[in-house]
Amino acid sequence: MVQTLSDTIVALSTPPGAGALAVVRLSGPDAVGITQALFSKKNLAGQPGHTLHYGTLREPASGEILDEVVVALYRAPRSYTREDVVEISGHGSDFIVRQILAAFLRQGARLAEAGEFTKRAFLNGALDLAQAEAVADLIAADSALSHQVALNQLRGGFSDELRGLRAQLVQFAALLELELDFGEEDVEFADRSGLARLLAEVQGVVRGLLRSFELGNVIKNGITTVIAGRPNAGKSTLLNALLREERAIVSAIPGTTRDFIEDEVSIDGLRFRFVDTAGLRDNPADEVEAIGVRRTRERIGQAALLLYLFDLTELTPSEVQADIAELTAALPKLPALAVGNKRDLASPAQLAAFQALAGENQTVEIISAGQRQGLEELQAALLAQVRGAGLAGAGSATIVTNVRHARALEEALGYLAAVEQGLAQGRGTELLAADLRHALAALGSITGEISTDDLLTSIFTQFCIGK
Ligand SMILES: Nc1nc2c(ncn2[C@@H]2O[C@H](COP(=O)(O)OP(=O)(O)OP(=O)(O)O)[C@@H](O)[C@H]2O)c(=O)[nH]1
Ligand SMILES: [Mg+2]
Structure with missing residues (x-):
């Protein structure tokens, strides 16, 4: 899958089939220019973001009218993807939508892959990974509680909690690394009993999050x-x-x-x-x-x-x-x-x-x-x-609903336990630092602070096209 942020993507963002409206969305540096090539009425280039424009879309070569539409303009960075975004509301017919998409492709747009709009939002820093995954959950939510959980995650509740945990651990990790830099000199910068306390606390929070996964599973799957x-x-x-x-x-x-x-x-x-x-x-x-x-x-x-x-x-x-x-x-x-x-x-x-x-x-x-x-x-x-049975109603508390997140938390917990054990046995700084680094990586993989291409591909291809 070749993807760059320099091209402009297009997709139908509403479900296919007949409906009152169909929304075609473009995102990328040329979103406004490509729309302009079909949109005859006004000069969009001079228009500010967050504005609506009524007009007709025409096939540029033949001048044939494709549809009467309303164009919504969003200027970078104030848009879902942080890029220039155009949303075109037209009539909801598969035939019209196919013609409009074909005309945009001829103008140089590329058909978006599944989840690519949200992926761009992530790559451009509008959302972290846990939030981006919440977008898919929110679309699939079909009960009041699953909706509430997804919305909390989208608004960053879970991410904030994780960042808090990481921030505390990172300080200790940095101090341990510093000790390693001094190597031979046998210095101790990091306060061992403080680290033990912190480890116990962080493990407690991670265990709580893992317990919430059981509940989250119930909320998501019934x-x-x-x-x-x-x-x-x-x-x-x-x-x-x-x-x-x-x-x-x-x-x-x-x-x-x-x-x-x-x-x-x-x-x-x-x-x-x-x-x-x-x-x-x-x-x-x-x-x-x-x-x-x-x-x-x-x-x-x-x-259950x-x-x-x-x-x-x-x-x-x-x-x-x-x-x-x-x-x-x-x-x-x-x-x-x-x-x-x-x-x-x-x-x-x-x-x-x-x-x-x-x-x-x-x-x-x-x-x-x-x-x-x-x-x-x-x-x-x-x-x-x-x-x-404690299977419902945790109020505003963070609930983990995603299997990937639960696996990462389990992994983090394993490494944190290893650090704790290492401390108790007076193991060398080098081993402690390595286990702590692994724990941090596991926690970071949830929000995407540490992520690989493979991981991103597997997450975003689970989305529908147009999201
Ligand atoms: N009078 C009365 N009859 C009932 C009531 N509920 C079910 N029945 C009758 O009891 C019979 C069995 O009902 P089912 O719902 O098929 O029972 P089941 O438990 O699914 O049975 P199996 O699938 O064979 O295990 C039917 O003739 C129903 O009409 C009730 O509340 N009052
Ligand atoms: Mg029966």
């Missing part, structure tokens, strides 16, 4: 909630009710669901991914059902939350407790919610039995999935479980 229970409990009925859509087949025949059916729905700004599963029974009717049961158990192993659904008219409280205990035996940390279904069929005695159970440190919700009753209370209980 809270996987597996609905499990015996055949015919009403799992598929409940899934449909929660999704407000007839997604899964419901029937009175036990063993209807054979494979996973899953979909996402946002509850109070949090994204839940509900998974309907094959009913669990000890002696499945056939091989297909047996496979379904085995896979259900596997899926529970990957869940277990929703154990049972038929109030079929099971006793002790059977419910035994089922849940059996399902979570190998997963002591998995939060489980017991939900009794078919309230409409249950006798007063059956209801009373489970209400008593609800007292004993077990959460039991009573619903009728078929009649859509008790669903709001169930949603509230799900949210309470999630919050109780």
